[in-house]
Amino acid sequence: MDEYTLIERARNDPEAFGLLYERYVGKIYNYIYYRVGNHYDAEDLTARTFYRALNHIAEYTPRGAPFSAWLYRIAHNLVVNWHRDRQRHQLVSLEEAISHTPLGHGEELHQLSEREDEKERLLAAVRRLPEDRQQLLILKFVEGLSNVEIGQIMGRSEGAIKSLYYRTLLSLREMLEETPEQGKSPRSPGSATGDE
């Protein structure tokens, strides 16, 4: 069944909405996971994304962009609110959130290899980038989307995405050059409390 028919049916048919959910849950989860850095909040925000989509699917109008663009936008707004709330309440420091990123469930810190430390440092740098740049990198590398598709999701032209991508690479490289040891250890050790 093509996407348009499925969306039309999903407005009045729970089973059709279930099919849409199955089609996109993995992508949305991935996107949120790399934006928040832990499985617990990724699950919570993924659930909220699909509940919001369910409540507003009657108002959804396709305007040339794929359905996934609408879902990513919902997820993006929720992630932005999540970060805002988190900053306001200062429950967990950024460094701690980052330190959870490369770990799977139940993995221990001492098991991290040197390579994983490198990866952690890179992800820490990615998460220090402005929101739009983080979004771009996740959509490009995790979801494997083209610049055109990313442009549809982020509401920008292909050229703007290209330009943003290269600016992102340059600033990321600069961040990694400037702070080679950052991300390996927390900057403010007293500020963190765990959330998982």
Next chain:
Amino acid sequence: MKTILRELLRSVRARIELLILTLFAYDGEVDYSPYAEKVDVAGLQRLTERLHAALVPVSPRAEFQARLKESLLAAASQRLAAERESRIAALRRRWMLIGAAAGSLSMLSVAGIVAAVLLHQRTIRL
């Protein structure tokens, strides 16, 4: 002074690189060999490879996926049932209003007929 100069040079270098990259980029691929001497192509390619290795897809727990689907389907069914119910209630209200209006009209008509008959009888008696 040295630091300021270094910062300035770095900023200029970044801007030149950005300009060249933006002009010669093809859909995310680093392809600007004529400018390879000026731009640190290898460095950016290494960074891209590192990003590929670090940003790998993760899978949500199967249990979470199944539970969320179940609750979404339940919520969707509930929402549809609620919508259906409110539609029926709205229809019922409309018919009640129509009925009430029709009833009032017919009562008025009966009252009118009675009044007309009474008036007619009084006219005959006089």
